[in-house]
Amino acid sequence: MQELRRIAITGASSGLGAALAKALAQPGVSLHLCARRVKGLEEVAGACRASGAEVQTSSIDLRNPSAGPAWIEAIAAGGPIDLLILNAGIFAGRSEKGVMEPLDAIPGLIATNLTSPLLCATAAVPAMRARGRGHVVLISSLSAVSPSPDSPGYSAAKAGLSAYGKALADDLAGTGVLVHVVEPGHILSHHTDQQIGAVPLAITPEAAADHILRGVKRGAARIAFPLLPRLYVRLTDLLPRPIRLLLNRSQRFTVRNDPDPLSGE
């Protein structure tokens, strides 16, 4: 694996992004972390500094199309990015009384989960390509492979992100830049706290971070986990639709949608 000294992670104030930052923190590593919540970012930064890493935090809202590219440019001005983890994401779905995802959730879902990682990758990749090295990690979801009828907009954003990652990986083949599309099952975080219903085989953010970093180390283009949900998704996809719908009935859920996804302090 390429040496990972300068690392940038979006959505590092909680959950998976925080676990990835802590797992990567060590002396000689410079971490650039962003999210909206200053308090969460500073808590994570403190833990990473205690492990010996240098840490810079930026409170930005990635729904603003210029925020991600400007953040990337500011990091790149200080030196090349070895590992870019585009992890920030929000979750929304059918509420208990609703029939679909709320109308006002859709623009934020697409802006955060799809447009923002595409903009950040587009800003970062040319320098990586010119340098002939670098890793881009896109945190998608198993919902990209098996779209959920209870969170169709979220699933669509993640399917778009997975498609983008596969296309980018092929474009960069042979350049020395590696793209890793990550498709996790349930991870215990604010995201699963919002979900009312079964979250089968959910794993901790730390276990998820471990899966991802092992995948990055072996150069995997697709990192999907845990094994059982991954196999379930693959097998049920082969079944006739009525049987798949029947089997998936136990997976249905509703969502406590954040009233305003801009969570503030």
Ligand SMILES: NC(=O)c1ccc[n+]([C@@H]2O[C@H](COP(=O)([O-])OP(=O)(O)OC[C@H]3O[C@@H](n4cnc5c(N)ncnc54)[C@H](OP(=O)(O)O)[C@@H]3O)[C@@H](O)[C@H]2O)c1
């Ligand atoms: N949990 C699961 O079951 C699961 C499964 C598959 C994939 N994923 C994906 O994993 C990623 C991490 O989610 P998580 O489970 O760790 O949930 P989480 O704890 O809610 O983390 C989401 C992170 O994204 C940041 N974020 C959200 N909107 C943002 C914005 N507009 N600008 C900047 N940062 C923003 C949040 O920080 P602020 O609120 O401070 O901005 C937070 O740090 C997401 O992409 C999610 O879709 C999660």
